[in-house]
Amino acid sequence: MSNSLKIRTCVVLSCLVLALGSLGPTLFGDNLPDLWRKAFDPIHLGLDLQGGMHLVLGVDADKAVESRLDTIVDQTDDLLREKDIIFKRVDRSSGERIVVTVYDEEAGLQVDAIMDESFPSLETMTLTAEGGYVQKHYRLSDNEIAEIKEFAVRQALETLRNRVDEFGVSEPTLQRQADNRILIQLPGIKDPQRAIDLLGKTALLEFKMVMEGVSPQDAAAGNLPQGGQLLYERRVDNRTGVVTEVPLVVENKTVLTGDLLSNAQVRIDNRFNEPYVAIDFNSVGAKRFDQITASNINRRMAIVLDDTVYSAPVIRERISGGSAQVSGSFSEQEATDLAIVLRAGSLPAPVNILENRTVGPSLGQDSINQGMLSILIGGFLVVLAMLIYYRLSGLVANVVLILNLIFIMAMLSILGATLTLPGIAGIVLTVGMAVDANVLIFERIREELRLGRTVKAAIEAGYAKAFMTIIDANITTLIAALVLFQFGTGPVKGFAVTLSVGILASLFTAIFVSRLIFDLFLSRRTVDRLSI
Numbered sequence: 001m002s003n004s005l006k007i008r009t010c011v012v013l014s015c016l017v018l019a020l021g022s023l024g025p026t027l028f029g030d031n032l033p034d035l036w037r038k039a040f041d042p043i044h045l046g047l048d049l050q051g052g053m054h055l056v057l058g059v060d061a062d063k064a065v066e067s068r069l070d071t072i073v074d075q076t077d078d079l080l081r082e083k084d085i086i087f088k089r090v091d092r093s094s095g096e097r098i099v100v101t102v103y104d105e106e107a108g109l110q111v112d113a114i115m116d117e118s119f120p121s122l123e124t125m126t127l128t129a130e131g132g133y134v135q136k137h138y139r140l141s142d143n144e145i146a147e148i149k150e151f152a153v154r155q156a157l158e159t160l161r162n163r164v165d166e167f168g169v170s171e172p173t174l175q176r177q178a179d180n181r182i183l184i185q186l187p188g189i190k191d192p193q194r195a196i197d198l199l200g201k202t203a204l205l206e207f208k209m210v211m212e213g214v215s216p217q218d219a220a221a222g223n224l225p226q227g228g229q230l231l232y233e234r235r236v237d238n239r240t241g242v243v244t245e246v247p248l249v250v251e252n253k254t255v256l257t258g259d260l261l262s263n264a265q266v267r268i269d270n271r272f273n274e275p276y277v278a279i280d281f282n283s284v285g286a287k288r289f290d291q292i293t294a295s296n297i298n299r300r301m302a303i304v305l306d307d308t309v310y311s312a313p314v315i316r317e318r319i320s321g322g323s324a325q326v327s328g329s330f331s332e333q334e335a336t337d338l339a340i341v342l343r344a345g346s347l348p349a350p351v352n353i354l355e356n357r358t359v360g361p362s363l364g365q366d367s368i369n370q371g372m373l374s375i376l377i378g379g380f381l382v383v384l385a386m387l388i389y390y391r392l393s394g395l396v397a398n399v400v401l402i403l404n405l406i407f408i409m410a411m412l413s414i415l416g417a418t419l420t421l422p423g424i425a426g427i428v429l430t431v432g433m434a435v436d437a438n439v440l441i442f443e444r445i446r447e448e449l450r451l452g453r454t455v456k457a458a459i460e461a462g463y464a465k466a467f468m469t470i471i472d473a474n475i476t477t478l479i480a481a482l483v484l485f486q487f488g489t490g491p492v493k494g495f496a497v498t499l500s501v502g503i504l505a506s507l508f509t510a511i512f513v514s515r516l517i518f519d520l521f522l523s524r525r526t527v528d529r530l531s532i
Helices: 003-031 034-039 061-082 105-118 142-167 192-200 216-220 283-295 332-344 361-415 421-434 436-450 455-487 491-523
Strands: 052-059 087-093 097-102 122-124 128-130 133-140 173-177 181-187 205-209 228-236 243-251 261-269 274-281 301-305 308-311 323-326 351-359
Touching: 003 034, 003 361, 003 491, 052 142, 052 192, 061 087, 061 097, 061 105, 061 133, 061 142, 097 105, 105 122, 105 133, 133 142, 142 173, 142 181, 142 192, 142 332, 192 332, 192 351, 205 243, 216 228, 216 243, 228 301, 243 301, 261 332, 274 283, 274 332, 301 323, 361 421, 361 436, 361 491, 421 436, 421 491, 436 455, 436 491, 455 491
Parallel strands: 228 308
Antiparallel strands: 052 181, 052 351, 087 097, 097 133, 122 133, 128 133, 173 181, 205 301, 228 243, 261 274, 274 323, 301 308
């Protein structure tokens, strides 16, 4: 046996050993040693094969614009007070407008100067008079509104991706669609309602000071003081588990938000053996928290999540460490989910569930069974046809076909690709395409044998003449598959992945492996007639 033949044999055997090793976790699961299972992942199944959730969420981007306007309103109020400009009020109006009401035109000109310097993207609207006051109108430009909405959708997608990653779902799919929609597919999810609650929670964490000397009952009856906001504190009875809501009046102004968090972890209170969420602020948040606690000693600070007060502790002393805790008689799962959404960040705008479909595992198993049956039937017919038409040479093509399937599945495992139902269709198509190269080679060999060449010379000429035709045909199909993968979504990508992998495996087995089998056969004996 020549050195070239030995090297090629070692290459094929090494690839086969690697392929079988990578398929071990898929075939035998937990029965393998830990080292083996850590080295190779099992083949991941898509949503249509193992079941799970299919969600389409709509991002309410208009709310992001309103939130931006509210922020500008608060900042404008602070700026006017810092500059000692006398004004009546600052409001958000319809049509993406901010209205500053002042007492005379001179103050209005001062407001214009401040707004031009601080918010250059705002457009100044017409000056109107009402009841002796002067109103200055400012509007977000169309470009600014479009940018805010675009950023809201992109930030929502990133926030949802962070939450899904924290949730621990294997091979999730998150894609942006038209009309501010986001597609989310969660294969193998076992608690759909928890996933919905986790993904849909806005998770806007705010710290607000409680208004002292205000009766919550009067506020609930409609007598809400100016600058106040009526919220409800969530309380849970430890013995009965009954949740009650107690009215609480807080200041409208938010003194600190969850955007300044650096971490959130679940911990257990040693006194009451209850879970709570420990939060740490970044450097900016820690400095701000230090200032707030220093200037509000003996006052209550409400910790508000999505307009629900979870706790309102009294500030006993200045807190300089930049740490706080959110407690509220949580269950362990509630505390874990809260920590997840706080770490992942708050959504820039509310999201609405537009479509919710759950694929059961039984349906997924039916898809797997039908897909495997189609592969077996298709493979059996191809094997039978090759044996009948090409006889013993057809046996070589069939061995190559089996190796081709092994290499395809192994590459899916090594690459960490997800096998979907369209992916199975791609494998079925590959089964048919896998023998195309062998058919071209065998027909060329037949032509050479008819011309009177020896078996060895006919095989060499057949492979040489068919090589470029095989490469051209497969490369063009591979380019089409790569285009489908680049621009396709969901099922189309699954089909493109298996088709691409199948083409590469087919090229290797049809050109390299089948030629090696013929060369090994001819190296040990002299053959005068080839069964083809």
